[in-house]
């Protein structure tokens with residue numbers, strides 16, 4: 001097993017973790033949201049976080065994206081500290097430059113799309129590849145067009161986000177995240193703000209990405225069927241702690257923990273565990 005002095009060591013299965021939480025604490029004032037949280041995600045794995053509202057799922061994604069920083073402990077990306085390292089027994093924050101370098105390996109899609117309203121769809125997608133990765137305009141535009149094709153929006157390159165439906169805006173947000181060639185894709189309730197009839201179109205695109213790439217995915221979703229279809233592993237959270245860690249078949253058909261059973265009954269409906 002990895003030890004605090006041995007970052008990124010292979011797990012017993014021989015696979016290197018690409019995301020590793022070590023004794024992570026996150027508090028907002030007096031509110032301790034995560035306490036001594038330890039878990040890892042292996043390269044190429046798709047891991048879904050489920051659990052009741054307020055259990056800390058979004059906070060975990062925001063920590064990986066460096067939108068928040070842990071108040072104690074360490075997060076490692078591919079063996080490298082993300083925001084803090086231990087130096088001579090002391091917890092030291094990395095420089096902004098070091099943090100930014102690791103962050104470019106990670107992409108995130110949010111519930112509320114977060115597109116730049118004054119830019120066209122194409123500009124939204126090319127902005128970071130040009131300004132963060134230093135790609136040429138031509139290279140970034142070619143890649144963006146390719147991605148727009150992939151998400152079924154070839155004809156929307158010159159449109160502004162406000163003229164698009166919610167589902168179309170979310171597809172642009174997915175293309176924008178992919179334009180950075182992320183090794184890790186974080187999906188935070190990406191269909192929660194969408195009308196029910198367009199949820200499937202967005203989930204279909206994500207299923208396709210899961211099927212055709214080896215991007216590591218960390219997913220927060222209330223779409224249990226989607227979680228069951230794409231995940232290698234499902235982590236059930238409650239009160240900022242993992243109460244169950246299982247493959248999706250086990251989690252959704254034969255959960256062992258009472259808290260998981262109660263949660264899934266509430267989400268899926270009485271008698272639904274094992275039938276979906």
Ligand SMILES: Nc1ncnc2c1ncn2[C@@H]1O[C@H](COP(=O)(O)OP(=O)(O)OP(=O)(O)O)[C@@H](O)[C@H]1O
Pocket residue numbers: 028031033051052053054055056057058059060
């Ligand atoms: N920026 C913040 N400032 C203060 N408290 C916060 C902040 N972000 C999250 N929290 C608190 O952290 C806790 C966990 O929130 P989080 O959004 O991670 O939960 P969640 O499991 O994703 O919930 P949901 O399923 O409702 O999205 C909550 O008590 C929340 O109020």
